[in-house]
Amino acid sequence: MQRGCQGCRSQDHDFDIAMAFQPIVDIQTGRTFAFEALVRGSNGEGADEVLSRVTPENRYAFDQRCRVAAIEGAVAAGILATDARLSINFLPNAVYSPAACIQLTLKTARATSFPIERLIFEFTENEEMTDTDHVKNIVESYRKMGFATAIDDFGAGHAGLGLLAKFQTDYIKLDMELVRGIETSLPRRMIVEGVIRIADSLGITIIAEGIETKAEHDALRAIGVRYIQGYLFARPGFKCLPEILLPDERYAAVA
Template sequence: MDVERREVFAHEALVRGVHGEGALQVLGRVEARHRFAFHEACRVKSIEMASMLGMQSRLSLNVSPNDVAGPTECFHTAIRTADRVRFPIDRLILELTEGEPVADLPALAATFRAFQSFGFASAIDDFGAAYASFELLAAFQPDIVKLDRSFVRDIHLSAVRFTLVKGLVAICDELRIKVLAEGVETPEEVQVLRGLGVRLFQGFLFARPGIGMLPTVAWNAA
């Protein structure tokens, strides 16, 4: 949510099982050798669905470091799919997750910079949750930094969290990077973060993930 404009800034596509299982449960059933293909199938389905729904907001898609550090297929797939279903590329956000180590940080940064010319936005997810967050930021300056919920939780009660977030927001302002606060659950958290200059928020305070309209991704690992 963009709280200043009082409008939806983006929808994030999340992996869920047919019975509402979380991403870790679903991905745990996919063999490592099929993981990239599964991620690709999910990203394609997400773009197709956004177009089908006539979505006017941005669409945020998760990509892992290993998806983009070497091969660039995920960028080509997203671009081809968006063109095929007539979803504007400039409404796509490719969101880099930090759930795995980055084997080749310079290559990862170079790949993102090369494909930004196509018009989509970029983001670093869960910033601060992984040991390499600032190393990644030094190598690659995205459009958006998504502040991990560990910094957001009860920030109105923690002088340490307040000081850390204040410093990070100042750094991002200097680099012209938007800051998005994840995991927001209380009005007090929003009030403090807005006072620090944050205007983008994501969390249960605004909405919980919805699964009622999601089509199943057909998947054959054979």
């Protein structure tokens, strides 16, 4: 715990990063519900190149730097002129104390006038949960502070439904492998429908990510998914908020 508190007081971050932003679209309204901040190198290098430099020793500094870069970058790109939320990826294993480790995030939000109630913090199942009770504490603490939380890549990581049984986030982001080609795959459709029923019963909102085709979009819409993210609408915009192109508009433009 002391290590985390020392880290929160430190402003010495070694990561030279920037952010790209990809919209999450409300397909009922055709508007951007949120922008997910995706880490990039300062010159646009891919996430894999940046993440390859993260170690257990610098993981805390990286997590803190990403939060600051996401908020500052989104504000600089014009998010305050919209009503969209900002979704920030975080590393649960880099949070030693939720209350202490959030202080730099709060300071950055105040300095940029970004409303904290528009923040969503998402963590991926692909990061092994060494202490699920600790992650549960983070989720519950963030909810009390007014933040929303999400499980990213749901269905592709270490915990799956077992993690959901332990605690519930506000959102579940379905991994792209669950929805890829869902319009022609009965098993995928049945699995997604099952997750939707469970989520609805628990008061959790589903977001489908990695959507690339109109057929996937139409199949997900037909089974009740409202929020969708993927190349079908927009690719991530480096240091900018990309405009979305709805499927009907896209195909009308091609015609």
